[in-house]
Amino acid sequence: MSQTKNPLPREVADAYVDELVALDPVTGTYLGVKESSSRLPDLSPAGQEALAQLARDTLAKLDEAERRPGAESDIERRCARLLRERLTAELAVHDAEEGLRAVGNLATPAHTVREVFTVTPTETDEDWAAIAERLRAVPTALAGYRESLALGLERKLYAAPRPTATFVGQLTEWAETDGSGRGWFEDFAAEGPEALRTELDEAARAATAAVVELRDWMRDVYAPTLEGAPNTVGRERYARWSRYFNGTDLDLDEAYAYGWAEYHRLLAEMRQEAEKILPGAETPWVALAHLDQHGKHIEGVEEVRDWLQGLMDQAIDALDGTHFELAERVRKVESRIAPPGGAAAPYYSPPSEDFSRPGRTWLPTMGETRFPVYDLVSTWYHEGVPGHHLQLAQWVHVAENLSRYQATVGIVSANAEGWALYAERLMDELGFLTDAEQRLGYLDAQMMRAVRVIVDIGMHLELEIPADSPFHPGERWTPELAEEFFNAHSSRPADYVESELTRYLTIPGQAIGYKLGERAWLLGREKARKRHGDAFDLKSWHMAALSQGSLGLDDLVDELARL
Incomplete structure (x- = not known):
């Protein structure tokens, strides 16, 4: 877009x-920009610095824009606050x-390099020609990523050992998906047209070779250097990441106490509820284990995909016109199976x-x-309706009334995850979860989010476990204790819990945003309800709340209360 001579904040954001x-x-592909389909970003230190300089330049332009009449x-104020908060948080991380x-x-x-192929258009030969070019760009992109990691080693900026070991295993799976010697990129390229078969196969083999090269370097050079490095990040780094994912400077000790309060309530x-399913069960998770064997379930991968699609379609039909007002293009959402x-x-x-690619939910099998x-x-x-899909698709739908930035790029994790957890609670409040x-x-899913707050903050800050805890009271959290606690308070299998704990070590501060974001959404709704009294209309509030674009938790409660 062309920028006006004296831009307002929304114009600065869209520029x-x-x-x-x-x-x-990659961002362009997720936005649906056709010209992006053949390219990958520069993942080297120089590429990272170019993004940071863009953020600095934009903040300088925003300073000027905020002084303009209007x-x-x-609408300009909300956009300016979001843009400033997001770019400042991103620069702090950089x-x-x-x-x-x-x-x-x-x-x-x-992961970004691989996953962008799952949302790249594949309808025409022209689309596949762009994919072949993007596949040829994989080796350069991964080499840039490796250059960044090598500089980190040189500066003694070490990743956590446990997530690194997991990553090496993932790269191995990407390099050979089924024991046939073919990698993920080759399996993906096999779906392309015969007219481009040679080109696609050669590019995919080169991409897989780059994955193998990165895997070998990670395994043989990077991982051994990390020996003795901590898996946790400490309070200073955690606070920085918490601001990035939550859009606020949290009182981390208060948030930790809130996680425990939710744990006891849940x-x-x-x-x-467990007493209704298995009377006398020692714990709720014994009842859930009983459901794993004897409860309702779906057999088959394609069958579960179809069932999840039906669940979302039913939710849309039940909610549209009663608790939400949905545009026709927002009503479409697809259920997909995640790549291995x-x-x-x-x-x-x-x-x-432009909604040419609809919103999609992804189930890793x-x-x-067999799926309970x-x-x-x-x-x-x-993940779907009324959670992520209704919020994020609605933002795109009303982008012309906001800015592209508020509707897409400027997403604050805790806002989106908080809405999605609020959506789960809403369906319970509306009576959709009468089945025991x-x-x-x-x-159990709510408990998992409370446990996330406890263990994510607890292990990274090495906090003390409270005296009234039924689990190791008075001890200090470690990743090992966190995994033991999670396993004891979750229906998920051990490999899922292991993946979750590795996730928390990978992206500290993100997992707490579900519960803390939900708290912000509930508080904002309650304040709006008190302000309106008997005139409060939940459907109108929902649509206004879903149409204001992204906000950090600093601003979310205040803006929700105004609606």
Whole structure:
């Protein structure tokens, strides 16, 4: 877009998106920018610095824009606050050189390189020609990533050993998916047209060779250097990452205490619900283990994909017109099976800006073919409808009334994850979880988010376990104690819990945003309800709340209370 001579904050934000897409074609692909489909970003230290300089330049332009007449309007003010907060948080992470040790089981540059292919258009031969070019760019992109990690080693900026070991295993799986010698990129390219077969196969083999080269270097050079390095980050680094993911400077000790308060509240509710399923069960998780064997379940991978699609379609039909007002293009969401070799948690990818690619939920099967229903219902209310899909697709739908930045690039994790957890609770409040199996599954999912607050803050800050805890009271948290605690308070299998704990070590401060974000959404709703009294209309509030774009937790409660 062309920028006016004296831009307002929204124009500065949208100009930033244009310049960001030029530097980061992965962002462009998620936005649906066709020209991005053949390229990958520069993941080297120079590429990271180019992004940081763009942020600095944009902040300088924002300083000027906020002095323009009209910048005081609510819509300009919200955009300016979001842009300033996000870019400042991103620069704090960059200036601490966190990008030189970005290793883990998800959300690393290498994961980004692979996952962008799953949302790249594949409808035409022209699309596949762009994919072939993007495949040829994989070796350079991964070499840039390796250059960043090597500089981190030189500066003694070490990643955590445990996530590094997991990452090496993931790279091995990407390099050979089924024992046939073919890698993930070759399997992906096999879906392309015969007219481009030779070109696609050669490019995919080169991409796989780059994965093998990165894996070997990570295993033989990088990982041994980390011996003795801590798996946790400490209070200073944790506070920086917490600001990045939550959009606020949290009182981490208060948040830790809140996690424990939620733990005790939820445990009491779970015991009541478990009694309906397995009277006399020693713990709620004994009842959930009973459901694993004897509860309702779906057999088959394609069957569970179809069932999840039906669950979302039913939710849309039930909620539209009663608790939400949904545009036709927001009503479309697709259920997908996640590619192998990733983390265990389900996830969501938002629609492109023109909705030519719809929002999609992704289920990692982890090799399973039998799926208990109790573990899926509230999770898909979270990932799909009324959770991530309704919020993020609505932001894209109303982007013209906001800015591209507020609707897409400027997403604050705790806002989005807080809404999705609020959505699970909303479906319980609205009576969609009357079945005892589904309701215990919902409470188990809520408990997992409370446990996340406890262990993520506890182990990274090495806090003391409270005296009234039923688990190791008075001891200091370690990753090993965190995994033991999680296993004792979750229905998830051990490999899922292991993946979750590795995730927390990979991206500290992100996992706490679910519960703390939900708290912000509930508080904002309660304040709006008190302000309106009997005139409060939940449907109107929901649509206004979902149409204001991204906000950090610093601003979210205040803005929700105004609605």
